[in-house]
Amino acid sequence: MDNINRKIIAALQQNARISYAELGKLVHLSAPAVAERIRKLESAGVISGYSLKVDLDQLGYPIVALVQCKVFRxxxxEFKAHMLACKSVIECHNVTGEQAFLVKLAVQSMKQLDNILESFLDFSDTNTMMILSTPVDRAVPQTFYD
Known part of the structure; x- marks a missing residue:
């Protein structure tokens, strides 16, 4: 991974819709050279896709919670199937420790959150934390670009 690829990835992180020509200006390469580097990064699995960032509050989901789940043995x-079926689950991670899963939910009301948490009781004990703000939201550690 050379510095040019790092700069390309950094620019794509900030704006995945940036043109090859604009990227080329940033890294001092031609648009076709940038396109080839991106194709190679995609082929190697370094870039696995492009995503859209949205403001959940603006979409009508003002409540975002993290739920630690201690799944019954x-x-x-069944728990994993329930997570896939639950439309409010936006992330589900299998983690180390006593609380084996960390689930991120986005809901429209506290009543909706309460109902979802109640549905988890068939599969796990839960501990819920409300997200108040997100001061850091990175997909790649800052040290990657150094």
């Missing part, structure tokens, strides 16, 4: 398969 024989219920993990």
């Amino acid at each position: 024989t219920k993990e398969r």
Whole structure:
């Protein structure tokens, strides 16, 4: 991974819709050279896709919570299926420690959150934390660009 690829990735992180010509100006390469580097990064699996960032509050989902789930021993398969089926789940991570899963939910009301948490009780004990703000939101550690 050379510095040019790092700069390309940094620019794509900030604006995935940036043109090859604009990227080329940033890294001092031609647009076709940038396109080829991006194609190679995609082929190697370094770039696995492009996504859209949205403001959940603006979309009508003002409540975002993290839920630690201690899944009951024989219920993990059912729990995972429930997470996939639950439309308010936007992330679900299998993590180390006593609380084996960390789930991120976005909901429209506290009543909706309460109902969802109640549905988790068939599979796990839960501990819920409300997200008040997100002062840091990075996809790649800052040290990658140094």
